[in-house]
Amino acid sequence: MAEHISLAVIGGGPAGMAAAIAAYDSGVTDVTVFERDDELGGILNQCIHNGFGLHSFKEELTGPEYAGRYAGQVKKRGIRCETGSMVLSVSPDKRITVVSKEKGLRVIETDAVILAMGCRERPRGALNIPGMRPQGIYTAGTAQKLVNCEGVLPGKEVVILGSGDIGLIMARRMTLEGAHVKLVAELMPYSGGLKRNIVQCLDDYGIPLKLSHTVVDIRGKRRLEGVVIAEVDGTGTPIPGTEEYYECDTLLLSCGLIPENELSISAGITINGATNGPAVDETLATSIPGIFACGNVLHVHDLVDFVSEEAGRAGRNAAKYIADKGARVNEPHIVKLIAGNGVRYTVPGMIDTANTGEDIHLRFRARNVYKGCTIKVSAGDNTIVSKKKRITVPSEMEDIILKPETLGGIDGDITVEIEEGSV
Amino acid sequence: MTDKRHEYDIAVIGAGVTGCAAARELSRYELSVIVLDRESDVCEGTSKANSAIIHAGFDAEPGTLKARLNVRGNSMMTELSRDLDIPFIRCGAMVACTDEADLPKLDELLERGRKNGVPGLRILSSEEAHTKEPALADDVCGALYAETSGIVCPFGMTLAFAENALANGVEFSLSNEVKSVTRMQDGRFVISAEKGDITAKCVINCAGIYADKIHDMVCEPSFTINARRGEYMLLDRSAGGIVSSTIFQLPTKMGKGILVTPTVHGNLLLGPTAEDIGDREDTATTRGGLDTVRRISALSVKNIPYNQVITSFSGLRATGSTGDFIIREDEKVKGFIDAAGIESPGLTSAPAIAEYIRDIVAGIMPLREKADFIPTRKGITLLAMLPDEERAELIKQNPAYGRIICRCSSVSEGEIADSIGRPLGATTLDGVKRRTGAGMGRCQGGFCSPKVMAMLAEKLGISIAEVKKNG
Numbered sequence: 078m079a080e081h082i083s084l085a086v087i088g089g090g091p092a093g094m095a096a097a098i099a100a101y102d103s104g105v106t107d108v109t110v111f112e113r114d115d116e117l118g119g120i121l122n123q124c125i126h127n128g129f130g131l132h133s134f135k136e137e138l139t140g141p142e143y144a145g146r147y148a149g150q151v152k153k154r155g156i157r158c159e160t161g162s163m164v165l166s167v168s169p170d171k172r173i174t175v176v177s178k179e180k181g182l183r184v185i186e187t188d189a190v191i192l193a194m195g196c197r198e199r200p201r202g203a204l205n206i207p208g209m210r211p212q213g214i215y216t217a218g219t220a221q222k223l224v225n226c227e228g229v230l231p232g233k234e235v236v237i238l239g240s241g242d243i244g245l246i247m248a249r250r251m252t253l254e255g256a257h258v259k260l261v262a263e264l265m266p267y268s269g270g271l272k273r274n275i276v277q278c279l280d281d282y283g284i285p286l287k288l289s290h291t292v293v294d295i296r297g298k299r300r301l302e303g304v305v306i307a308e309v310d311g312t313g314t315p316i317p318g319t320e321e322y323y324e325c326d327t328l329l330l331s332c333g334l335i336p337e338n339e340l341s342i343s344a345g346i347t348i349n350g351a352t353n354g355p356a357v358d359e360t361l362a363t364s365i366p367g368i369f370a371c372g373n374v375l376h377v378h379d380l381v382d383f384v385s386e387e388a389g390r391a392g393r394n395a396a397k398y399i400a401d402k403g404a405r406v407n408e409p410h411i412v413k414l415i416a417g418n419g420v421r422y423t424v425p426g427m428i429d430t431a432n433t434g435e436d437i438h439l440r441f442r443a444r445n446v447y448k449g450c451t452i453k454v455s456a457g458d459n460t461i462v463s464k465k466k467r468i469t470v471p472s473e474m475e476d477i478i479l480k481p482e483t484l485g486g487i488d489g490d491i492t493v494e495i496e497e498g499s500v
Numbered sequence: 501m502t503d504k505r506h507e508y509d510i511a512v513i514g515a516g517v518t519g520c521a522a523a524r525e526l527s528r529y530e531l532s533v534i535v536l537d538r539e540s541d542v543c544e545g546t547s548k549a550n551s552a553i554i555h556a557g558f559d560a561e562p563g564t565l566k567a568r569l570n571v572r573g574n575s576m577m578t579e580l581s582r583d584l585d586i587p588f589i590r591c592g593a594m595v596a597c598t599d600e601a602d603l604p605k606l607d608e609l610l611e612r613g614r615k616n617g618v619p620g621l622r623i624l625s626s627e628e629a630h631t632k633e634p635a636l637a638d639d640v641c642g643a644l645y646a647e648t649s650g651i652v653c654p655f656g657m658t659l660a661f662a663e664n665a666l667a668n669g670v671e672f673s674l675s676n677e678v679k680s681v682t683r684m685q686d687g688r689f690v691i692s693a694e695k696g697d698i699t700a701k702c703v704i705n706c707a708g709i710y711a712d713k714i715h716d717m718v719c720e721p722s723f724t725i726n727a728r729r730g731e732y733m734l735l736d737r738s739a740g741g742i743v744s745s746t747i748f749q750l751p752t753k754m755g756k757g758i759l760v761t762p763t764v765h766g767n768l769l770l771g772p773t774a775e776d777i778g779d780r781e782d783t784a785t786t787r788g789g790l791d792t793v794r795r796i797s798a799l800s801v802k803n804i805p806y807n808q809v810i811t812s813f814s815g816l817r818a819t820g821s822t823g824d825f826i827i828r829e830d831e832k833v834k835g836f837i838d839a840a841g842i843e844s845p846g847l848t849s850a851p852a853i854a855e856y857i858r859d860i861v862a863g864i865m866p867l868r869e870k871a872d873f874i875p876t877r878k879g880i881t882l883l884a885m886l887p888d889e890e891r892a893e894l895i896k897q898n899p900a901y902g903r904i905i906c907r908c909s910s911v912s913e914g915e916i917a918d919s920i921g922r923p924l925g926a927t928t929l930d931g932v933k934r935r936t937g938a939g940m941g942r943c944q945g946g947f948c949s950p951k952v953m954a955m956l957a958e959k960l961g962i963s964i965a966e967v968k969k970n971g
Contacts, residue, residue, distance in 0.1 A: 113904060113907060161903055163904040163907065163910075165910060174888065176891075176895065176902050176904060176912075177902050177903070178895075178899040178900065178902040178903045178913075179899070179902070180902075181892050181895040181896055181899075181902055182888060182891050182892035182895055182902065183892075184888070197942070197943045197946055197947065198943065198946050200810065200811070200942075200943060200944035200945075200946055201811070201944065202734070202809060202810045202811030202812055202944055203807075203809055203810055203811075203944075205790055205809060205812065207784065207785045207786045207787045207789070207790060207812075208784050208785060209782075209783065209784045210783070210813060211969070212968060212969035212970065216946045218946060219945075219946050219947075219949060219950065222950045223950055223953075223964075226950070227950055227953075227954065227964050228964075229953075229963075229964045229965045230965070293787065294784075295784070296784075298781055298783075299968075299970065299971045315787075339738075339908075339942075342738070
């Protein structure tokens with residue numbers, strides 16, 4: 078007889094913890110969180126800087142503090158957590174294969190699964206940066222783990238490629254630890270990180286940020302000796318003659334995060350090509366009934382507060398799915414959400430307008446920097462939401478709330494678009 | 501030179517696949533053998549960065565050593581992979597022709613293959629080829645199919661030879677660069693290396709791209725080695741199933757073409773370029789080279805997901821000036837044996853080169869078989885390759901197999917501990933990667949490297965900061 082649990086939450090980071098808590102509070106007590114690391118918290122445990130929790134707790138917490146609040150709530154409820162446990166596969170009929178030191182390899186049947194595996198950093202190879210392959214090249218998150226958790230400073234003379242938030246945070250961190258950060262180069266004409274991080278992590282320390290620049294060569298046989306930086310044109314192609322050599326022993330890469338969906342793909346879940354995460358509806362249900370997704374495995378977030386909020390919804394919806402045995406009250410009426418002008422993607426990608434309950438958080442990213450624009454959500458001639466924005470940037474996720482009552486009677490697709498310069 | 505500990509019958513210079521295969525072959529006999537290498541691990545040069553193909557043997561010019569040893573080496577692989585636990589799959593290969601005018605060249609290749617004694621060759625029509633490999637480009641109008649062609653883990657192969665040689669008494673002296681080789685009055689050689697001098701009755705030069713330099717230390721120059729760089733791209737396992745066999749391109753006036761092949765780890769490998777460069781240390785990839793790999797690979801296989809590239813690398817082929825493998829005892833300096841110019845199909849030929857070297861050694865000194873030769877070797881048990889039941893059973897025996905360190909390739913603490921703890925074990929991150937696959941997946945060690953560094957540091961008794969990527 079295979080072991081059975083009602084709800085399996087895969088991942089014990091901020092998404093997994095919030096999802097488990099919400100599911101538990103909605104009546105699903107037979108829930109287990111599977112976490113591959115030795116403790117709950119996920120990547121927050123290495124994020125020792127503050128700035129977490131402004132939305133959720135109205136105070137500035139460090140990553141471990143933020144994680145600790147949720148871990149405390151998990152513990153208080155007595156929710157089962159299996160740390161040091163890695164889920165190896167999820168089957169379409171929601172059986173999971175888990176491996177751990179203590180319990181070996183088991184197959185567990187479940188009623189519902191919440192995917193909360195997070196994301197990974199894009200490595201050098203995926204960036205196709207040519208050159209040598211010496212020691213001294215790290216993704217920013219790996220360097221963060223080494224500095225903050227292992228007490229190892231990876232190098233002294235540092236160049237950072239990519240202005241993602243972890244790269245910016247690490248520019249400050251390495252500086253505080255005594256390293257010399259010479260430059261942050263960013264391929265795009267705009268930063269990949271939050272404005273506040275540019276100010277607090279680069280400007281405050283006099284670290285230059287060069288937009289529309291990239292690394293075109295890496296030198297050094299055993300240890301990194303230097304990198305060549307060049308300006309790029311509008312297509313991202315290096316401009317000959319703009320090359321500059323920077324002597325350095327360390328190159329950090331902060332060039333994007335990729336939702337970690339190998340389990341989702343192996344289960345046969347439909348993936349959204351724009352987010353690299355599962356395609357979900359307003360309940361955060363994936364294409365396989367009973368499997369939900371939240372947090373960075375669904376789409377990469379900027380703020381953990383948004384992750385926790387989203388995961389709470391996934392937890393409540395999973396609980397509802399279990400309670401209702403998958404049935405929906407009304408005959409489903411699915412409306413698609415279309416990423417229109419200036420919008421890269423939307424989460425969710427569809428809404429069942431016949432069964433809406435909670436407010437719907439519509440999250441998306443702009444394709445580019447738009448100033449003085451209007452975000453418009455509409456179905457045909459019917460404008461559902463129109464919201465003026467001083468500026469939208471790709472690095473900051475937009476969050477629009479759709480009231481269920483505004484969706485009644487909508488037939489046909491809902492389009493989300495950014496109208497530039499409209500008054 | 502009175503210290504007996506430093507006197508050997510045979511000194512092999514170079515711990516690449518050729519040197520390790522030769523050492524393993526010679527370990528069958530009552531001989532004292534030492535292998536020296538400048539790097540801290542075996543398989544650190546050409547052997548680690550190549551196409552990882554066990555070639556069928558239709559490519560080489562009939563009558564050459566390359567042709568003969570390729571076909572012999574290929575025929576040895578089934579048994580060898582079983583005896584030495586080498587990851588090897590006989591997946592077959594196609595030479596794809598994309599221009600009808602070139603179709604007669606497929607017949608020429610077939611004919612050449614038959615002359616070389618390659619079994620299992622046949623010509624496929626466009627339809628047959630596409631049925632076998634649906635991802636072939638629409639332009640492919642015919643192909644030569646070679647059923648004996650295969651793919652191998654080049655690290656696994658080199659390590660297998662090295663570990664088995666070690667088990668049979670061969671000594672390995674790593675991080676020990678050879679500085680000079682001289683011949684004494686009595687015919688023995690003195691090899692001065694970083695860690696001191698040794699003497700040997702016979703020297704086997706398997707020094708790869710430096711084979712001419714080693715040769716010239718004690719012999720009259722008779723050949724040169726040119727470093728010919730090849731750049732590759734490796735794609736994630738999600739792209740590994742695009743083709744099931746190795747797809748070569750028919751050489752055209754535009755060049756030899758770029759191969760597209762699955763790897764034994766389930767990834768997809770594209771490459772190599774071919775560029776003669778002066779610098780024997782320059783293993784850089786270049787924008788132009790990677791662009792070429794991308795552009796040319798698309799000629800034979802369609803819809804390659806280039807966004808799934810997880811790493812790119814380049815290797816240096818040791819291209820000899822004679823055009824063929826140079827495997828011979830020096831005419832004047834008796835007892836000095838070159839195994840030089842070992843470029844493609846060097847990996848395939850390695851076990852046959854080893855036999856060939858053994859026969860040369862037999863002409864120099866008597867070879868007596870050991871009664872207690874151990875013919876087999878067991879590699880690190882890689883759990884991801886096993887069915888669930890076997891995996892569960894192994895975790896019961898060793899719980900460390902239940903703790904996953906490398907999530908992308910599902911490599912456990914137990915496997916990594918084995919890779920570090922076993923004889924000739926890993927001492928660097930790259931060493932662990934080559935032995936277990938940890939860090940070889942889609943995140944390229946982003947998550948697991950701090951953990952692997954901690955395990956290496958503990959085992960080696962150094963701080964985490966001192967753990968090296970390689971060397």
